[in-house]
Amino acid sequence: MMWKRWRRDGGAILSGLFLLLLVLASVGNTFWNDGDVSQTVLLKGEDGTILAPPFPPSKEFLLGTDEKGYDLLGRAIEGAKWSIGITVLIAFLRTFFAFWIGMVMTYVPRWLYAKLEALFDSFSILPLTMVAFVILESVLLISSGTTPVPFYKRAGFEVLILVILVLPPLSFYMAKETKRIKEREFMDAARVLGGSERHQIWRHIIPHLLPVSGVVFIQQFVQTLIIFLHLGVLGLFFGGTMVFMGPNGPEIESISQEWSGLIGANFRYIVSHPWIPLVPIGFYTATIIAAQTLLKRIEGKTGTRSPL
Amino acid sequence: MVKHLSSKLFNLLLSLFGIILLGSIPALFDKMNLSFSGYIRSIKGVILVLVGLKPAVYGGMAGLEKPIFPQVFVHMGESGLILFLSLLAALAVALFIVFVYFLLPGWSRKGIAFGLRVLDGIPDILFMIGTQLLVIYVFKETGLNVANVATVQGERAVLLPVVSLAIPTMLMFLKLLILRFGQEIEKDYVVLARAKGVSPPAILNHHVLRNVVVSTVYYIRHHLWFILSNLYLVEVLFNVPGISWFIKDYPTTEVFTVALLLIYVPLYLSFHLFEWAVPGEWRHGG
Numbered sequence: 001m002m003w004k005r006w007r008r009d010g011g012a013i014l015s016g017l018f019l020l021l022l023v024l025a026s027v028g029n030t031f032w033n034d035g036d037v038s039q040t041v042l043l044k045g046e047d048g049t050i051l052a053p054p055f056p057p058s059k060e061f062l063l064g065t066d067e068k069g070y071d072l073l074g075r076a077i078e079g080a081k082w083s084i085g086i087t088v089l090i091a092f093l094r095t096f097f098a099f100w101i102g103m104v105m106t107y108v109p110r111w112l113y114a115k116l117e118a119l120f121d122s123f124s125i126l127p128l129t130m131v132a133f134v135i136l137e138s139v140l141l142i143s144s145g146t147t148p149v150p151f152y153k154r155a156g157f158e159v160l161i162l163v164i165l166v167l168p169p170l171s172f173y174m175a176k177e178t179k180r181i182k183e184r185e186f187m188d189a190a191r192v193l194g195g196s197e198r199h200q201i202w203r204h205i206i207p208h209l210l211p212v213s214g215v216v217f218i219q220q221f222v223q224t225l226i227i228f229l230h231l232g233v234l235g236l237f238f239g240g241t242m243v244f245m246g247p248n249g250p251e252i253e254s255i256s257q258e259w260s261g262l263i264g265a266n267f268r269y270i271v272s273h274p275w276i277p278l279v280p281i282g283f284y285t286a287t288i289i290a291a292q293t294l295l296k297r298i299e300g301k302t303g304t305r306s307p308l
Numbered sequence: 309m310v311k312h313l314s315s316k317l318f319n320l321l322l323s324l325f326g327i328i329l330l331g332s333i334p335a336l337f338d339k340m341n342l343s344f345s346g347y348i349r350s351i352k353g354v355i356l357v358l359v360g361l362k363p364a365v366y367g368g369m370a371g372l373e374k375p376i377f378p379q380v381f382v383h384m385g386e387s388g389l390i391l392f393l394s395l396l397a398a399l400a401v402a403l404f405i406v407f408v409y410f411l412l413p414g415w416s417r418k419g420i421a422f423g424l425r426v427l428d429g430i431p432d433i434l435f436m437i438g439t440q441l442l443v444i445y446v447f448k449e450t451g452l453n454v455a456n457v458a459t460v461q462g463e464r465a466v467l468l469p470v471v472s473l474a475i476p477t478m479l480m481f482l483k484l485l486i487l488r489f490g491q492e493i494e495k496d497y498v499v500l501a502r503a504k505g506v507s508p509p510a511i512l513n514h515h516v517l518r519n520v521v522v523s524t525v526y527y528i529r530h531h532l533w534f535i536l537s538n539l540y541l542v543e544v545l546f547n548v549p550g551i552s553w554f555i556k557d558y559p560t561t562e563v564f565t566v567a568l569l570l571i572y573v574p575l576y577l578s579f580h581l582f583e584w585a586v587p588g589e590w591r592h593g594g
Contacts (some may be wrong), residue, residue: 114319115319115322118318118319118320118322118323118326119322119323119325119326120326121319121323121326121576122323122326122327122330122568122572123326123330124530124532124533125529125532125533125536125571125572125575125576126327126330126533126536126568126571126572127533127534127536127537127539127540127571128533128534128537129537129540129541130536130537130540130552130555131330131568133540134334134555134564135333135334157337161333226431226432227537229431229433230433230537230541233433233541233544233545234541234544270437270440270441271441271444274441278437281431281433281434281437284431285429285430285431285434288429288431289426289429289430292425292428292429293429296425
């Protein structure tokens with residue numbers, strides 16, 4: 001009995017624990033360690049030679065160090081709260097707005113609905129990474145020559161774009177789900193018994209829509225992680241700082257140790273010191289797998305299948 | 309029929325307008341400030357270009373502009389080639405694996421399903437980097453250049469971009485095919501065929517495959533944005549002179565919008581042709 005349950009839920013429990021520990025360790029590092037990451041500038045080898053960073057993964061540095069000698073495990077943990085936090089925020093905003101827009105859409109007359117669907121059709125086909133990259137890049141390129149815009153503004157802008165670009169297809173999905181609930185028999189019963197529109201929404205539609213939203217939320221979480229990963233590889237830090245990678249290009253460090261910035265700043269080492277970019281990519285991978293395991297479990301419990 | 313067609317046409321025009329609105333968004337934010345006049349100016353410019361009243365040019369410096377039009381098709385062809393080849397390869401490999409999967413005994417299926425779940429969590433970017441690193445590693449160890457890692461002056465890299473785009477696409481197809489095959493072999497006609505003594509490979513090949521494959525191909529519509537995102541990354545990572553290259557080097561809203569339109573319109577047309585030519589029962593897998 002116990003074993004069976006563990007087999008069913010074990011993966012989900014482990015995944016949840018992993019995400020929780022990662023965020024807690026990250027927050028803890030800021031509180032008790034001032035957000036410091038240990039740095040090793042020089043290392044004495046066994047035969048007395050002096051070694052310079054980057055050091056490959058070893059017993060001393062579990063995941064190796066970057067070219068400045070910062071411990072990569074430390075950097076990745078320090079960055080976890082930013083990467084996961086901002087992703088949670090984006091996924092939440094997407095789900096929240098899609099939820100209400102989708103609800104409103106079910107009251108839109110059918111001809112208008114069809115036209116709106118046509119107008120936003122391209123949003124569900126065009127490559128999101130490319131569109132997001134061009135929009136973010138071109139906007140931030142303009143400001144790069146002048147005094148830099150404050151960080152919170154750039155970050156807010158990126159969040160806004162990443163939310164808006166996904167809203168149309170997601171809202172249509174939520175509208176479809178809402179419509180499906182409205183067509184159920186108990187909704188007829190509620191109408192016949194004289195339930196007002198407000199009563200129908202709060203007592204019947206929303207309770208049935210919440211599990212769907214939960215699934216959508218985790219899915220958007222995974223999707224946002226993937227987009228950040230893509231943007232990081234393309235050299236776009238969170239907050240929108242552009243980096244031109246090249247031997248003589250300017251070097252910009254990721255201020256918040258945030259993962260996509262770690263990838264963007266170090267991607268040029270992929271061939272010479274592959275572990276440097278692979279550590280943040282690995283953390284993305286682990287987070288994605290954990291979230292997907294959770295998603296599978298929730299889907300199994302609520303019986304909803306994921307969209308898209 | 310005429311009414312149906314004209315409504316389709318109107319919808320297409322609406323979609324194109326949606327893309328123009330999307331493509332001009334970079335002009336909406338001028339130094340992080342909202343600039344509606346810039347946005348409208350950009351939209352006007354794009355429309356003028358599309359109608360043919362304004363020459364469609366790219367290239368930053370004044371006087372050195374080159375016309376967009378014949379040139380962009382070369383880049384488009386390159387992107388299209390990689391997309392098409394990898395979709396084809398992905399579908400072929402996925403079909404092969406799904407056949408093997410359903411002919412294997414139950415216990416080994418569980419193992420494969422587990423492996424698939426793990427592979428599914430791996431971001432596609434790792435496959436792209438992985439293939440690159442693998443080829444470099446093989447070259448370092450053996451001196452054998454298996455494939456070009458990137459396109460450099462005349463030396464085209466086709467194999468690696470196709471392979472690294474095909475792997476995640478193949479996984480997607482495979483996941484879907486296993487689900488659909490699983491549903492299909494529960495159906496009565498399969499039970500009947502089995503009772504009559506038709507061999508399992510023949511059932512899969514003659515009945516299940518034909519009922520499932522069209523709807524699977526049609527289903528990629530929902531994943532296209534993701535496949536195309538991967539295509540964009542593949543083009544950047546392998547330095548493929550595809551449509552991404554064009555956008556990357558000449559980032560005006562006009563070039564961006566034209567590129568978006570050129571990605572969207574062929575896909576739109578092929579999907580609608582598909583819908584028109586293929587009966588609904590096939591598309592939705594009856």
